Amino acid sequence: MNAMKKYLFAWLCLQLPVLAHAEPARSASVAASVSKAERHARRCQSQSLHRTVKPQGTMLWGTRRDWDTEKVANERSSVLVSASLTPLLLAEGQSKTLKLEGGHLVAPSADKGVVGTVLQGTSSDGKPVEVAICGAEPSAEDPGMVWYRIEAWNAVAQEWENPCVALARVPDPRALAVGGVWDESGAHHPASGRFTFACENGAITKCIGWGYKPWASRDGHSLASLHQACTRMARADYCGNGRSHTHEDTPLDIYDQLGVLTRTTESSAGWELSRASFEAAWAADGATCLARTRDGRAMETILQECPNRFQTGAALELGEGDRCTVRRKDVNPAASLLRNHSYGPSKAAVPQEKNL
Template sequence: MNVSPKSVVASLFLLFTAPAFASSPASSHSPNLKSGSAAPGESESARYARRCQNHAPTRGSSEQGTLLWGTRQAWRSRQGSETQRSVLVSVDIQASFHPDGKTQSVRLENGRLVAEHDTTRSLLGTVFQGTSSDGKPVEVALCGAEPAPDDPELVWYRIEAWNPVAQEWENPCAATGNLPDPRALAVSGFWDSRGAHHATPGKFTLACEDGAITKCIRWGYKPWASRDGQSLADLHQACTRMARADYCGNGRSHTRQGTTIDMYDAFGMLSPTTEASAAWNPAHASFEAAWAPDGATCMARTRQGEALEKILQECPGRFSTSAAASLGGGDDCAVQRVKESDRTALLRNRSY
């Protein structure tokens, strides 16, 4: 495929290399965390000793879809259409303990979790206090870590959370046929059910492989990075809206699993794909929308063929149909944001 090195197509298949995680030793320490209780007849120390025991170090490919965090929506049921729910939304970086029985002080540096006073100290086995989308506490164990082979700046974490229904430690990431045991990236702040990012001190997100947060980082939009002195945090946030086709900026997705898109940005990091390949044929694609951190700034059409009127009804007063707008390069909008200040697009995409 002869394309610009700044080009990318977000396709059905995004390949990862198989890792070799190291599991942590069992701990007899029983911290004062709140997410659940041991099974009848089982001590708290025995419950914690069961964390990080079962995992399959296999990797396949990641499919683009509707999930934001990439996590399971609930412990009790299969994945459904309620993509604004998650068993794990945020993690408290201060509420943690280490297998050696000592309180563990941890900080997050550009996507890496490190011990506060000794960066060489292993964090494997550390248990953090997290929160689900319904506000309930959940314990999260850090079971493995390795640099991404294709980007050593990134660290993949294998995690387990205490499932109070099954009374087991389980991977909270949503599994697929291609990703039976997904990993996670650590990202500063957290996202609410409307898809808005909150840069809350002391909070971070363990974003799973199949979610938009992680995919946008994989596409190059690392929120902790900068380009020409300008932070990429807003570009990453705009990408999470685009990946899920969250036109109204309310957390509702309007795409389907496996949809292929082409993206390009105002920073010059990614350019439109111009050469045809097995994954993408630009001759069959057209401009879909332009994006800001809080949703679409203008739209030509929807990704899955829904009528534009349906989107206008979902977020009344957000877009105007009175005048079409041209962004240049053949990207013409059928509707655009009402407020002038809301029309600054950081990202655009094309789709079939």
């Protein structure tokens, strides 16, 4: 009997460390639920910078694909794709509905603006997500445009986080308020009472920075369609289905019919003419014709990705040395909204199909 007691005692001692480590691990994996009042009270508090380590490719919204950092999410998914102009929680002295005027939000009859407001947002899978406006900084280049510092409620971690993806060049990204919403195919839709928080590192905001402000016009022509064509071009979304065919920080030269941007004719520190060549012409729903792919994949892969969209045949001259070898069946490439040159892919560049 004494031998048996000693054996049981020794076995229990061996199990205690295992049990002690098992309980914290279980607790850490499931965040405790937070009440609505406490959740709102915790908004806009400074937190350590969160950075994702998952490959992002070239982003449309510039937002994280999923709150779960261990999940491999499709590039056409986002934790935040739109927000409502009707607040869930008002800033002090604010009216019940916001308005979007050009590139900024307006609170009619408000004393303290929109900072502190909580809005109802939506993720790409249709789930609700709350968004807090934590700061508003007027653009130095355009007084009518405002940069917003936002936080979204991460229901997985039960805390507020910046939904915008941070990159080395923009480690603390902000967002612009842009009218309408973009679906998973990259198509823009007008939406009454809703808008998009487009983050700094996404194509929607990049194109605005390049001069294509969708709320503006040039020579009496709206820039909305040019902006949409730019979002396709920025991501090399040839098929107009939301799939990109490029890599981050690929140099581009863009020029359009209205002259918002014109073709670069001289080399500089950021652009080498000798390395660049014509890539594609673009419409709001994707490429109208291609000379080559940006990331070096075979043209056949694009033809297979969107069958019956393009056709091959005799080269089509667009002028100024731009020549297409593959063209749309239903669109005249000569009537494209904009064109681009880019560097040809390096021999070492191998497209990562699994990240598309």
